[in-house]
Amino acid sequence: KVADLKGLKRGYLRLCVISTAKYFAPEVLGRFCQQHAGVDVSLKVTNRDRVFERLLANKDDLYILGQTPDREIDLCSRVFAPNPLYVVAHRDHPLARERAIPLARIAEEHLIMREPGSGIRDVVLQTFERAGLRPHVRMELGSNEAIKHAIYGKLGLSILSLHTLTQEGARSQLALLDVEGFPLQRQWHVAHAKGKELSVVTSAFIEFLDAEGEQLARQLDKTRARLTRWDAAA
Numbered sequence: 135k136v137a138d139l140k141g142l143k144r145g146y147l148r149l150c151v152i153s154t155a156k157y158f159a160p161e162v163l164g165r166f167c168q169q170h171a172g173v174d175v176s177l178k179v180t181n182r183d184r185v186f187e188r189l190l191a192n193k194d195d196l197y198i199l200g201q202t203p204d205r206e207i208d209l210c211s212r213v214f215a216p217n218p219l220y221v222v223a224h225r226d227h228p229l230a231r232e233r234a235i236p237l238a239r240i241a242e243e244h245l246i247m248r249e250p251g252s253g254i255r256d257v258v259l260q261t262f263e264r265a266g267l268r269p270h271v272r273m274e275l276g277s278n279e280a281i282k283h284a285i286y287g288k289l290g291l292s293i294l295s296l297h298t299l300t301q302e303g304a305r306s307q308l309a310l311l312d313v314e315g316f317p318l319q320r321q322w323h324v325a326h327a328k329g330k331e332l333s334v335v336t337s338a339f340i341e342f343l344d345a346e347g348e349q350l351a352r353q354l355d356k357t358r359a360r361l362t363r364w365d366a367a368a
């Protein structure tokens with residue numbers, strides 16, 4: 135529609151995302167801006183509590199979340215991409231070549247855990263708790279990158295979103311483990327407060343995300359194939 139195209143010639147999109155989404159949000163924004171040269175963007179990356187605060191205060195146009203809030207926030211949200219979580223080890227770790235590793239075996243290893251407030255931390259703790267297990271947490275770190283370096287340093291295993299590993303090449307020091315019940319299948323949601331009037335740019339970006347979701351899923355498939363060592367075990 136002419137009016138829509140006009141609106142998109144110029145515009146501004148304020149996006150606010152939860153920490154782990156920073157592994158793909160800038161690239162997605164980049165591809166969006168290539169299609170819409172007159173659009174300027176801002177990206178805020180922050181933790182879950184701050185994202186919910188900003189959502190309630192209507193500070194941004196759109197939000198990307200790992201999970202919709204369990205608190206009462208009136209929200210419109212939709213899923214646009216997968217966010218699988220894997221147990222990750224140094225590639226030299228003996229478990230890297232094993233198949234169907236029981237979670238109890240992982241509980242015996244040193245685990246590196248995300249900080250309180252992280253969505254991934256909560257799911258990981260719930261997963262162990264449901265299995266009646268207590269993880270052996272050696273260290274807590276507030277950053278996925280720091281956790282990757284701790285794994286390079288052989289300080290322990292961790293559970294990470296596959297998105298954090300998309301830049302790891304075939305010679306990466308990291309390997310995904312084949313643990314029973316994993317990957318944990320999380321999904322990315324795009325959300326805004328219910329009743330919010332969306333700009334043309336915001337609506338176009340929501341639509342754009344659907345196609346991007348497929349591209350992100352393909353990127354994850356390639357990453358999974360590169361970082362799997364158990365296939366070579368036989």
Ligand code: PGA
Pocket residue numbers: 152153154155181182199200201217248251252253254255320
């Ligand atoms: P996190 O969130 O980066 O805060 O762990 C991501 C998620 O909820 O999956």
